[in-house]
Amino acid sequence: MRYFAEVNGMLIDSKPLLAVAYGKQHPARGPLSVRLFSGGEETRRALKRFGIELVINAIEPPGRMYGEIPDCPPGTTFKDRREAFDAGVHRTTQAGIAGQAGGTQSICLSDGYSDDEIQGDLITYTGAGGRDANTGRHIADQKLEKGNLGLVENYKLGRPVRVLVKESVLTARKAHNQYVYLGLFTVTNWGWGTRDGWKVLIYQLRVVAGESLLPGELATALTRGEDVTPPRRSAHVNRITRNYDVAASVKRLYDNACQICGTRLVTAAGPYSEGAHIRPLGIPHNGPDTLENILCLCPNCHVLFDGHALTVRPDSTVMNLGRPTGKLKVAEGHGLNFEHLAYQEQFSTAYSELS
Structure with missing residues (x-):
């Protein structure tokens, strides 16, 4: 349960609000550190003296x-x-x-x-x-x-x-x-x-x-006894939000067996595999973080795939540095988008020509 001030439909955290309010009342002293407030009824009573009524957000x-x-x-x-x-x-x-x-x-x-x-x-x-x-x-x-x-x-x-x-x-x-x-x-x-x-x-x-x-x-x-320094952040940050459930889903779909070589690693903590994005996330590729854009691979094949050695043709043929090496296993229910694989192949081919 937490206390907030409601302003134009927005909920504002009570402790930093009280710190700023104190600074407004005592300009020479400036705002207090939020670490001096424990929140709850204590903060509620203090803010009431400034004419600010708090509401309780009881949503768990x-x-x-x-x-x-x-x-x-x-x-x-x-x-x-x-x-x-x-x-x-x-x-x-x-x-x-x-x-x-x-x-x-x-x-x-x-x-x-x-x-x-x-x-x-x-x-x-x-x-x-x-x-x-x-x-x-x-x-x-x-x-x-x-x-x-x-x-x-x-x-x-x-x-x-x-x-x-x-x-x-x-x-x-x-x-x-x-x-x-x-x-x-x-x-x-x-x-x-x-x-x-x-x-x-x-x-x-x-x-x-x-x-x-x-x-x-x-x-x-x-x-x-100093104030806590906030984390250093840029004013403008482009951040990729990963959906970790997607990687977990593709691993379950193949029981952690590699789609390319079939290897299934078992460690002391259980089976291990890696979720590999086909079209990379972020600029300039802007691949989606969805099941259609991810493969279940062993660490070796993941490194080779990201290192532009492994590519997949439209007929599911896996190519290793331009030579066929097998077929990509695609389970029923894995709505793989082969356009992403074509993009990866084109990008890898261009990379190889530049190398």
Whole structure:
């Protein structure tokens, strides 16, 4: 549940509004930092003195939303995990991972878990499970399931993870009990390690440029008592929004078997394949992020396809540097658009002539 001021049909977040209102009343002091307000009834009473009535937005955000959350930019602070839950940033008030076997939406770094480390723009994060609830020590092996497996799925799909962190993790000061939303991170690596003699899952996450606060810089700012610096963004950004469900769909359609060579890789986390766009996304190709423009490929064929070595003819013949090498498998229900394949072939041929 969150409080907003309604202006001409628009809902404006209450905490930054109060910060600006204070600056208007006290020009010499300027606006306050939003970190000084906890929101809720406290902010509502304060704004009422300025003649601003707030409305309650009681609509619960969806529990499995990946990526950004509306009205919650990186740097948004919450007095506790309940507020972060209500905002949709981290949809669990207890667990460190909000996710399922098919994907993880967010993680939360809390104090008491010395396994987690922050270095510059990189977070080393230990998976969930196997800990004693009172001491935080490991008492059992962790399992590659639920949100732990979801982080591996995010790694495989390149799907971002929201990261929430308790301020005391950054400052090592127990009195700092607020939570800060750092923004979006990608899982760049995962594997097994040992803690207290038990097997644990270890993940590395790196900031998504322009979409996150740098944890190292934030830690320095909070320790000094400075305001949180917003992420560095360009004034004009052309951003490609990936629909990660499309890649997951094409993988399910072929049971993770490569459409070109038939290879089906099986890792410790289950089968692995890659979704390859035929007509690339973004300028100048402007390919759509739809099932008709994506193939299920093994890593080798994906590299060769993107590297202009593999092309597909209108009769489904796969060409490797101009020589036929087999047929493209196309499952029923995969409405593949061969115009995209023709575009890729034409582009690859032109590229080869220039090489």
